[in-house]
Amino acid sequence: MQPPNLTEGSISRGLFKFALPILFANVLQSLNGSVNSIWVGRFLGEAALTATSTANTVMFLLIAVAFGVALAASILVGQAIGANDMAHAKKVVGTSATFFAGISLAMAVIGLLICEPILIAMKTPADSLPLAVAYMRVIFLATPCLYMYAFVMSVLRGAGDSKTPFYFMLVSVVIDIALSPVFIFGIGPVPHLGIAGSAVATFISQIISFTAMMVYLYRKRHPLVVHADELHLLRLNWEVIGALIRKGIPMSAQMLVLSLSGVLMISIVNRFGVDTAAAFGAALQLWNYIQMPALAVGMAVSSMAAQNVGSELSEQTLSINVAEKIDFIEIFGEQDLRLLFLNVEELPPDGAYRRSVRVG
16 A cells, blocks of 8 residues: 555646645534534533633644644655655654654643643633533543554555545544434433543544544554554664654644634624623534645645655745635524524524625
8 A cells, every 4th residue: 555646647636636635524524513512502401512612722723732743743744755765754654653642641731731721721610610621631631542543544645645534534524423422312222421432422423433543554554554563663772753843833833823713703702791702602503514625735735846846846836816805704604503503592692693704
C-alpha cells in the first residue's frame, strides 16, 4: 500500500479529487454536531444547549494548541514522501506521535483542572454551568484518544490519502448518532446520563473508529505504521521536534487567536441569559457549514504543496484563487431554527440567532 503521489498530473484535477473527501469528512463532523445539538436542545432544554455551545468553545481553545503540531507533522510527512524518503517520513510519524500524545495528556489534565473556573469566568448562566462542567469533564477524559485520532487522520492526509480518514469518519459519525440518544436518555441497561451522555457517545464512537482505522492500516501494511521492531522510532528526535515547533507555533497561534475571539464572543452572549446563548449556539452550528469549503481546500493545498516542496518541483506551482463572496442571510429562518435546535415557543428578540457572513 503506497501513499498517493500528489506531485504528478493535473494540479486542479488532483486538488479537487483530494479535497472532496476532506470536505465530506468536515460535513459529516458538523452534521454529527448538529444532530447532537438537536437531541440536546429539543429534549434537554435551552440550558443544556447553552452548556454544549460554551463547552465546545473552550474545547476549541485548547485544541488550538495542538492543532499546529498536527498540521506541522502532516507537512513534514508530505515533504518526506515527496522526496521519496520513507525512512524520514516514519521517523517524523514516530516522534510526532510521542510528542502529540504527551501534549494530549497535558491538555487533558489542564482541561480537567481549569474547566469550571473558565466556564465561571465566561459568565456561563447558572442553569447551564453544572451541565457544561459534566459535559467537559467527559470530553477531557477522552482527549488523548480524540487527539490521537485527529493526529492519525492529519498524517494520512499529509501522505496524500484523504479517502481513508473520510471512511472512518463516516463510521464514527454513524456510531455517534446511533449511541447519543441511548446514553442521553438511558435505554435498556444503559443509565440516563443527560448531557454527559452526548460526550460519552462521542468518546465511544471515536475509540471504535480509531481502533478500526489502526487495524486497517496494519493489515494493509501502510508504509507509515510503526511495527514492533521499529519502536525505537517512537523516541523523541529533537531535530524533528524543533521542526514541529518552528512550523507548528505560528499555526497554533493563528488558531489560538480565532478561538480566543470565540471565547470572548460567547462570554458576552452568556450575559444575556440562557435563551440568547442557546440561540447563539444554534447559529454557530450553521457557521460550521459555511467555512467547510475553505477549510477543505486549505488542507488539500497544504498536503499537495508539501509533497511538491519535498520533491523539489519548483515549477509545479499551486495557484488557487478563492474570490467568491458568500452572503449568508437568514438561510434558516426563525421558525426553522426553533424547530431544529430549541424546544421553545419564542426565540430571543433582536434576531439573536441571525448571522450575516461574508467570505472572501
